[in-house]
Amino acid sequence: MAVTQSDSSATSELEDRPVLVVDYGAQYAQLIARRVRDANIYSEIVPHTMPTEQILAKNPAAIVLSGGPSSVYAEGAPAGDRRLYESGVPVFGICYGFQVMAQTLGGNVAHTGLREYGATDATLTGNGVSFLAGTPVAQNVWMSHGDSVTEAPSGFEVLASTEGAPVAAFVNEEKKLGGVQWHPEVKHSDFGQQILENFLFNVAGLKPTWTTGNVIDEQVEKIREQVGDAKVICALSGGVDSSVAAALVHKAVGDQLTCFFIDHGLLRDGEREQVEQDYAETMGIKVVTIDESDRFVSALEGLTDPEDKRKAIGREFIRSFEDAQRKLVAELGGNGEDIKFLVQGTLYPDVVESGGGEGAANIKSHHNVGGLPEDLAFDLVEPLRTLFKDEVRAIGRKLGVPEKIVARQPFPGPGLGIRVIGEVTRENLSVLRAADAIARAELTKAGLDNEVWQMPVVLLSQVRSVGVQGDGRTYGHPIVLRPVSSEDAMTADWSRLPYDLLAKISNRITNEVQEVNRVVLDVTSKPPGTIEWE
Numbered sequence: 183m184a185v186t187q188s189d190s191s192a193t194s195e196l197e198d199r200p201v202l203v204v205d206y207g208a209q210y211a212q213l214i215a216r217r218v219r220d221a222n223i224y225s226e227i228v229p230h231t232m233p234t235e236q237i238l239a240k241n242p243a244a245i246v247l248s249g250g251p252s253s254v255y256a257e258g259a260p261a262g263d264r265r266l267y268e269s270g271v272p273v274f275g276i277c278y279g280f281q282v283m284a285q286t287l288g289g290n291v292a293h294t295g296l297r298e299y300g301a302t303d304a305t306l307t308g309n310g311v312s313f314l315a316g317t318p319v320a321q322n323v324w325m326s327h328g329d330s331v332t333e334a335p336s337g338f339e340v341l342a343s344t345e346g347a348p349v350a351a352f353v354n355e356e357k358k359l360g361g362v363q364w365h366p367e368v369k370h371s372d373f374g375q376q377i378l379e380n381f382l383f384n385v386a387g388l389k390p391t392w393t394t395g396n397v398i399d400e401q402v403e404k405i406r407e408q409v410g411d412a413k414v415i416c417a418l419s420g421g422v423d424s425s426v427a428a429a430l431v432h433k434a435v436g437d438q439l440t441c442f443f444i445d446h447g448l449l450r451d452g453e454r455e456q457v458e459q460d461y462a463e464t465m466g467i468k469v470v471t472i473d474e475s476d477r478f479v480s481a482l483e484g485l486t487d488p489e490d491k492r493k494a495i496g497r498e499f500i501r502s503f504e505d506a507q508r509k510l511v512a513e514l515g516g517n518g519e520d521i522k523f524l525v526q527g528t529l530y531p532d533v534v535e536s537g538g539g540e541g542a543a544n545i546k547s548h549h550n551v552g553g554l555p556e557d558l559a560f561d562l563v564e565p566l567r568t569l570f571k572d573e574v575r576a577i578g579r580k581l582g583v584p585e586k587i588v589a590r591q592p593f594p595g596p597g598l599g600i601r602v603i604g605e606v607t608r609e610n611l612s613v614l615r616a617a618d619a620i621a622r623a624e625l626t627k628a629g630l631d632n633e634v635w636q637m638p639v640v641l642l643s644q645v646r647s648v649g650v651q652g653d654g655r656t657y658g659h660p661i662v663l664r665p666v667s668s669e670d671a672m673t674a675d676w677s678r679l680p681y682d683l684l685a686k687i688s689n690r691i692t693n694e695v696q697e698v699n700r701v702v703l704d705v706t707s708k709p710p711g712t713i714e715w716e
């Protein structure tokens with residue numbers, strides 16, 4: 183396959199020494215890890231329930247403590263551990279993390295009655311600006327707190343204050359400990375990235391040596407270690423994540439890999455042919471297509487609850503891979519035990535939304551994480567599990583995965599199954615498929631494919647409305663257009679597509695798809711909506 187050599191500058195020191203983000207149940211833990219990686223330093227998240235000795239055993243280069251919903255003085259709140267701060271590892275606290283550091287080291291945290299949410303003016307104080315170096319004396323920061331540090335621990339210098347937080351940032355340079363009350367990880371904090379980098383580079387003394395090339399080298403090594411010379415199968419959808427996962431595994435173990443693309447009958451118009459063609463043309467990886475549409479459509483019969491549908495789809499995916507595994511084993515003349523590794527292109531958002539983050543709620547069971555059956559017999563190989571889509575795209579480009587695949591808009595594994603609201607039947611699928619094909623064709627024609635993150639087209643099969651067509655009454659179904667813009671699918675906004683384009687799509691769908699007499703536009707951001715409707 184067309185693979186370029188990645189940097190081989192990964193050293194075992196880097197590989198062994200991540201910056202650990204301790205997650206206190208934050209909304210933004212994954213964003214913090216992401217910002218650290220943006221600073222070219224490898225980062226991973228660990229739960230706050232992990233014992234200190236286990237955290238330190240991971241040999242972290244530095245630790246960042248996240249925010250969290252608790253109050254440090256409340257009963258049962260996640261507690262700090264002095265040993266963490268006395269270990270010599272640099273620690274940076276954010277919001278709850280800042281408060282817990284203050285409390286543990288003898289400072290004071292109180293409910294002052296002065297809450298701050300959203301944009302807040304901060305003023306730098308003190309002589310040495312430390313990790314606030316290079317940022318203006320008055321700056322806009324993003325806050326989200328009800329408690330405040332009222333007294334810094336002794337030996338700490340206060341670096342900034344706001345109206346509601348007299349101690350809004352502090353540092354002990356010598357001990358390499360510091361923190362802020364605000365959220366430097368969100369884009370709305372004006373100098374957030376710079377502040378994090380100042381701490382990591384200047385206070386903690388780290389070097390920005392991690393790149394996507396390092397991920398490639400590290401993952402290739404890990405994959406080799408995990409699978410040895412065993413055969414491996416990959417769940418390949420033709421999407422960005424599984425293509426990049428397949429390219430990584432292929433780089434690691436070459437022809438030990440066979441990819442299976444499941445046609446579950448929930449694909450879009452022309453998708454199967456497109457995937458087969460793209461792979462044959464560009465990737466040079468063996469891909470076997472399996473037609474399983476009967477299996478999936480019958481498993482979905484009678485189901486209308488989104489979670490039931492997702493779980494059924496997750497289960498049938500695995501059953502399909504088990505069949506594929508048996509066939510491959512028979513072909514190779516071995517026994518079933520020989521192939522136990524299944525590669526999936528799972529990303530971090532799939533994991534958090536499935537409730538896999540520390541204390542994170544289950545929003546929806548992604549088929550490849552929360553939708554997996556309990557009796558899963560495969561050992562999963564998921565080299566992208568801690569990453570976000572744009573990071574995965576960068577890795578894909580570095581591996582030489584063609585732009586056509588890397589730049590593709592995401593399409594969920596459960597496919598049209600979660601875009602038919604109500605029961606999934608062959609009839610409903612064919613209505614949705616026709617409407618979706620029109621919407622996609624017009625978006626492409628308007629040259630806007632790269633402007634939108636993705637545009638789900640949704641059929642409300644349980645809703646009917648009255649219309650008039652050809653002077654006659656119709657009683658048809660609505661189609662919803664859900665174009666969104668996003669950076670990482672964690673948050674999203676609805677895309678302001680040109681009215682002419684929307685009019686064209688609406689007109690064509692109602693003219694060409696008989697069962698549809700109404701097209702509506704979803705103008706909800708995420709949150710509160712999610713991107714998909716189920």
Ligand SMILES: Nc1ncnc2c1ncn2[C@@H]1O[C@H](COP(=O)(O)OP(=O)(O)OP(=O)(O)O)[C@@H](O)[C@H]1O
Binds near residue numbers: 445525592593594596
């Ligand atoms: N039709 C399919 N056949 C085989 N595996 C699939 C199929 N659809 C999804 N998968 C597996 O489920 C994983 C998660 O799907 P998901 O849609 O998140 O990723 P993707 O399709 O690889 O990328 P993208 O987000 O760009 O669509 C995939 O990476 C792949 O391993």
Ligand SMILES: O=c1[nH]c(=O)c2[nH+]cn([C@@H]3O[C@H](COP(=O)(O)O)[C@@H](O)[C@H]3O)c2[nH]1
Binds near residue numbers: 548549594671716
């Ligand atoms: O492979 C997948 N399996 C799933 O079960 C699944 N559910 C949602 N998605 C995709 O994930 C991103 C976030 O979607 P939501 O805002 O709807 O949660 C969007 O890009 C969705 O298309 C899925 N992908």
Ligand SMILES: NC(=O)CC[C@H](N)C(=O)O
Binds near residue numbers: 250251278327
């Ligand atoms: N975002 C946070 O970490 C909040 C910390 C704490 N719950 C407070 O309200 O002050």
Ligand SMILES: [Mg+2]
Binds near residue numbers: 419592593594595
């Ligand atoms: Mg997909």
